[in-house]
Amino acid sequence: MTKNKSRAGDHPGRRRWKRIATVLPLLLVAVACNSGDSEPAAANAESNPAEFYDQQLEFGSCEGFAVTPLDEQAFASDPTIECSRLSVPIDYEDPAGGTARIAVLRVPARGEAQGSVVLNPGGPGYGGTHMAPMLGAAWADTPIGEDFDLVGFDPRGTGASEPALDCYTDAMRDDDATPGSLVGDGSVDPVPLAERCADSVGGRDALAHFGTRDAARDMDVLRAALGDEQLTYVGASYGTRLGPVYAEMFPQNVRAMVLDGAIDPQLGTVDGRILQFSGLQRSFDGMAEYCAADPACPLGTDPSKAATVLHETVRPLLDTPLPVSDGRELSFIAAIDGILIGLYSEEIWPVAIDALARLQEGHGDALLALRDGYQGRGADGSYDDSLEASLAIKCADEERLDPAANAEYLTALITAAPFLDSGKDLGDGIPSHCEGWPGEPGLPGPYATDIPDLPTTLTISVTGDATTPHEGGISLAETLDGSLLTVDGNQHGTVLAGNSCINEVIADYLIDLTAPAAGARCSL
Structure with a gap:
C-alpha cells in the first residue's frame, strides 16, 4: 500500500506561494x-x-x-x-x-x-x-x-x-504584540x-x-x-x-x-512542546540539507553550519528591522515566523529558501509575506483572530508556569531547536503570557x-512531521x-x-x- 513520492522542484520560489497559501x-x-x-x-x-x-x-x-x-x-x-x-x-x-x-x-x-x-x-x-x-x-x-x-x-x-476571541488591534499585530515568538530579551507585555x-x-x-x-x-x-x-x-x-x-x-x-x-x-505542556521543537529542528536540518545541493543556497553548502548562517542573517533585525513595502518593517520575530512556516511541509521549503535568499539581498517582502500567512493578515491589513484564539485556548488548557519555571522552559525549547536562538539572554524570571488566566487548567x-x-x-502519522x-x-x-x-x-x-x-x-x-x-x- 504505497505511492511513489513526488519531490518538490528546485527553488520555484514565490510563484508557488499563491497555491501554498490556499492550504497553509x-x-x-x-x-x-x-x-x-x-x-x-x-x-x-x-x-x-x-x-x-x-x-x-x-x-x-x-x-x-x-x-x-x-x-x-x-x-x-x-x-x-x-x-x-x-x-x-x-x-x-x-x-x-x-x-x-x-x-x-x-x-x-x-x-x-x-x-x-x-x-x-x-x-x-x-x-x-x-x-x-x-x-x-x-x-x-x-x-x-x-x-x-x-x-x-x-x-x-x-x-x-x-x-469570538479577539485580543489585539491590527496595529498591535503589525508590531509583533502577540506573545509566543522566542526573542529571548525578557520583554513582557505589561x-x-x-x-x-x-x-x-x-x-x-x-x-x-x-x-x-x-x-x-x-x-x-x-x-x-x-x-x-x-x-x-x-x-x-x-x-x-x-x-x-x-x-x-x-x-x-x-x-x-x-x-x-x-x-x-x-x-x-513542557515535554510536549520540547518534542515539537525537536521536530522543528529536524525539519530545519532537512531543509538545510535540501538547500545545500544548490551552490547558491542562502544557508550555505554545509548543512552543519546552516543555523550559524541563519543567525548571521536574521539577528541583525533584532536591533535594526528592515524596511519593506507599504511602510512596514521586517522584524526578527517576523523573519523567524516566516522561516517556521517553511518547515511545515517539504513543499514549502523552496519558498522559505527563496525568501531567505531575498533577505540576504536586502529585500524582506517575501519573508514578510510568509509571516503574514501564518499570522492571518489580509491584503487590507486586517488580521483574523486565529492566532489570538490559539493563545487563549492553550492558556485555558495548559499548565501555568511561574516566571522561574517559564525561563527554564524557554531555555529547554532553545536547546531542542538551537536554530531559533536569538543570542539574547533569556534571564531567570520571565512571566508566562498565561499568567493570571482565570479558572483551572483543563489539560x-x-x-x-x-x-x-x-x-x-x-x-495517521508522518515520519517527517515537523510539528x-x-x-x-x-x-x-x-x-x-x-x-x-x-x-x-x-x-x-x-x-x-x-x-x-x-x-x-x-x-x-x-x-x-x-x-x-x-x-x-x-x-x-
Missing part, C-alpha cells in the same frame, strides 16, 4: 503540542441540559459565515454547502449564565447519508467550517462523500462562532493576555470556558443536533487532542475517529488514558489501543493531500470500520 492555515497548526489529565469533568444530562441536546439545526445560506479568505475560497468551491448555528452554554455548570453560538457548515452526502463526519482542522484557534468543502474535494474519488454528510464547525471562540481577551467574550468568568474540554462538550451537543447516535470524527493536529478528550469524556458516544498529525497524549498533563470500551481509532513528530503518533495509537497508519514523508498532516493510498485507508475505516493491518504504510 491547515498546515499551520501552530504549537499545539501540550496535553493534560486533570480529573475529567462530568458529562451527563444534568450539566448538559435537554434544551441544548434537543435543538434541531436549521441549515440554510452560508452568507456571513466566511470570515477569512480561505473560508470564502472553500465555500465558493462547493455550491451544495449549507450553514447553521448551534447554541451551547458558555459554562456547562451554569447553563443559564450565557450562550455561545457555534458556526456549522455541512456538505450534504451525494447519496443517502448514513450519518455525519464531524471535522476539526487543528490549531487550536482555527475555524473548521472550511474543512468540509476542502475535504470533499480531497476525497472526491472516494465513497466517503456518498455515504456521509461532511460537517465542519468553528469551535467556540473561533471563526464565525459567537463570541497588560496580561487574559485582560486583552476577556472583554471579547464577556469577561474573565466566561474566558475560563474556552478550553478543549468545553469544545468537546460542544461537539457532543453538535452530534446530537445532527441526529447521530455516535460521533464519526476526523481531526488534524490539535484535532488529535480534541478528539481523544471527547473520547475520554463521552466514550459511549464514539463510533470512529481518524486522528491525523497526532499529538502525544502522554506528555504535559495540564497526560489525558485520554485507559478509556473503557473505546472503539478502534485510526491514527507533531512521529513519536507522538505512535504514542497516541498505543494510548488509545488503536490502529496506526505510518506515512513516509516530510509534512504536517495528510488528510488534505488527496493521496490515493491514504484515502483508501480512511474510506475503509470510516465506512466499514475496517482498520488497516499492523505495520500499514503509505508514502507522500
Whole structure:
C-alpha cells in the first residue's frame, strides 16, 4: 500500500506561494503540542441540559459565515454547502449564565447519508467550517462523500462562532504584540493576555470556558443536533487532542475517529512542546540539507553550519528591522515566523529558501509575506483572530508556569531547536503570557488514558512531521489501543493531500470500520 513520492522542484520560489497559501492555515497548526489529565469533568444530562441536546439545526445560506479568505475560497468551491448555528452554554455548570453560538457548515452526502463526519482542522484557534468543502474535494474519488454528510464547525471562540476571541488591534499585530515568538530579551507585555481577551467574550468568568474540554462538550451537543447516535470524527493536529478528550469524556458516544498529525497524549505542556521543537529542528536540518545541493543556497553548502548562517542573517533585525513595502518593517520575530512556516511541509521549503535568499539581498517582502500567512493578515491589513484564539485556548488548557519555571522552559525549547536562538539572554524570571488566566487548567498533563470500551481509532502519522513528530503518533495509537497508519514523508498532516493510498485507508475505516493491518504504510 504505497505511492511513489513526488519531490518538490528546485527553488520555484514565490510563484508557488499563491497555491501554498490556499492550504497553509491547515498546515499551520501552530504549537499545539501540550496535553493534560486533570480529573475529567462530568458529562451527563444534568450539566448538559435537554434544551441544548434537543435543538434541531436549521441549515440554510452560508452568507456571513466566511470570515477569512480561505473560508470564502472553500465555500465558493462547493455550491451544495449549507450553514447553521448551534447554541451551547458558555459554562456547562451554569447553563443559564450565557450562550455561545457555534458556526456549522455541512456538505450534504451525494447519496443517502448514513450519518455525519464531524471535522476539526487543528490549531487550536482555527475555524473548521472550511474543512468540509476542502475535504470533499480531497476525497472526491472516494465513497466517503456518498455515504456521509461532511460537517465542519468553528469551535467556540473561533471563526464565525459567537463570541469570538479577539485580543489585539491590527496595529498591535503589525508590531509583533502577540506573545509566543522566542526573542529571548525578557520583554513582557505589561497588560496580561487574559485582560486583552476577556472583554471579547464577556469577561474573565466566561474566558475560563474556552478550553478543549468545553469544545468537546460542544461537539457532543453538535452530534446530537445532527441526529447521530455516535460521533464519526476526523481531526488534524490539535484535532488529535480534541478528539481523544471527547473520547475520554463521552466514550459511549464514539463510533470512529481518524486522528491525523497526532499529538502525544502522554506528555504535559513542557515535554510536549520540547518534542515539537525537536521536530522543528529536524525539519530545519532537512531543509538545510535540501538547500545545500544548490551552490547558491542562502544557508550555505554545509548543512552543519546552516543555523550559524541563519543567525548571521536574521539577528541583525533584532536591533535594526528592515524596511519593506507599504511602510512596514521586517522584524526578527517576523523573519523567524516566516522561516517556521517553511518547515511545515517539504513543499514549502523552496519558498522559505527563496525568501531567505531575498533577505540576504536586502529585500524582506517575501519573508514578510510568509509571516503574514501564518499570522492571518489580509491584503487590507486586517488580521483574523486565529492566532489570538490559539493563545487563549492553550492558556485555558495548559499548565501555568511561574516566571522561574517559564525561563527554564524557554531555555529547554532553545536547546531542542538551537536554530531559533536569538543570542539574547533569556534571564531567570520571565512571566508566562498565561499568567493570571482565570479558572483551572483543563489539560495540564497526560489525558485520554485507559478509556473503557473505546472503539478502534485510526491514527495517521508522518515520519517527517515537523510539528507533531512521529513519536507522538505512535504514542497516541498505543494510548488509545488503536490502529496506526505510518506515512513516509516530510509534512504536517495528510488528510488534505488527496493521496490515493491514504484515502483508501480512511474510506475503509470510516465506512466499514475496517482498520488497516499492523505495520500499514503509505508514502507522500
